[in-house]
Amino acid sequence: MGNIIEVTGLKKSFGSLEAVKKVDFTVKEGSLFAFLGPNGAGKSTTIDIISTQLQPDAGEVIIDGYRLGLDDDRIRSSIGIVFQDSLLDPLLTVEENLQIRGRFYGRSRSELQAAIEVAAETAGVFEFLKRPYGKLSGGQRRRADIARALIHTPKVLFLDEPTTGLDPQTRKRVWEMVLKLQREQGMTVFLTTHYMEEAAQADYITIIDHGEVLAQGTPLELKNRYAxxxxxxxxxxxxxxxxxxxxxxxxxxxxxxxxxxxxxxxxxxxxxxxxxxxxxxxxxxxxxxxxxxxxxxxxxxxxxx
Ligand SMILES: Nc1ncnc2c1ncn2[C@@H]1O[C@H](COP(=O)(O)OP(=O)(O)OP(=O)(O)O)[C@@H](O)[C@H]1O
The missing domain is CATH 3.30.70.260 (ACT domain)
Structure with missing residues (x-):
């Protein structure tokens, strides 16, 4: 499998604060990639840049063959993002939320309905499509957030701490759904997490701190080297x-x-x-x-x- 993400020499400062000093990494297509680091390490800044929401000061990013800064629309259609804070409207049903999101992608009514059904089925939210988002449990909400990110069938799914704040049982269910997406549907999953038992299941891990890469490797390689x-x-x-x-x-x-x-x-x-x-x-x-x-x-x- 080739690389679906290539990040080279990425830099970003906020005033005098160098949030990302020089970050290089690659993500293989179809892999589960964990991007780890303590609070303030520079993870969100890196993700904001590679998902086209923030301009870097320097560096090159290629996603799905498209170059950041030149093909940002194409990059946006190749990626789905689940943020830590949901973007869904609590008063609307899950289905209505997905419809609103899906309309961004200029599909016919029947194409949109089919896309909603596939995303809902994949994320396991089919049975509560007609329920208001605000009335769902924490785990159901997280799955609805994931359905929203899947509506345009992206190749790469960014998940920013997808299981944080969930009780252990719900966390396990959401996590199993994420693994299924990657293993059964071949989706590339780019994950940040503070749960090391999740990171241990990744195919590849990059650990950053103070805006720099500290170590990269498979979980086994990292354990052999650093534990x-x-x-x-x-x-x-x-x-x-x-x-x-x-x-x-x-x-x-x-x-x-x-x-x-x-x-x-x-x-x-x-x-x-x-x-x-x-x-x-x-x-x-x-x-x-x-x-x-x-x-x-x-x-x-x-x-x-
Ligand atoms: N818009 C901004 N303006 C000024 N400083 C910022 C801005 N965004 C991030 N920073 C700073 O850049 C550094 C990196 O922050 P970033 O959010 O990328 O870290 P993180 O690894 O995602 O942390 P967390 O795990 O807490 O989400 C921090 O010191 C943060 O305060």
């Missing part, structure tokens, strides 16, 4: 285990419960350590590095919950 597996040992005899680990030259920490934590260079390194310490182990576990660890190690910031 260690952890060996946790509950000792049979504290003093002996401390002495043994020191003798082995291993760095360790002890938590409040008296559990020893040893960062591993590789999972298999645990075998040698366990073999040497076996007589002093009451209990043990190996905890794999997570995307949370990657995020914290790179940005020095806890993931916002």
């Amino acid at each position: 260690s597996d952890m060996l946790r040992i509950k000792p049979a005899d504290d003093g002996k285990l401390t002495a043994l680990l020191e003798e082995l030259g291993l760095a360790f920490e002890r938590d409040a419960a008296g559990i020893y934590r040893i960062a591993l260079n590789s999972t298999l390194e645990a075998l040698g350590i366990l073999d040497r310490c076996r007589d002093n182990i009451a209990n043990l576990e190996i905890v794999n590095g997570t995307m949370d660890d990657v995020f914290i190690n790179l940005t020095g910031t806890e993931v916002r919950s």
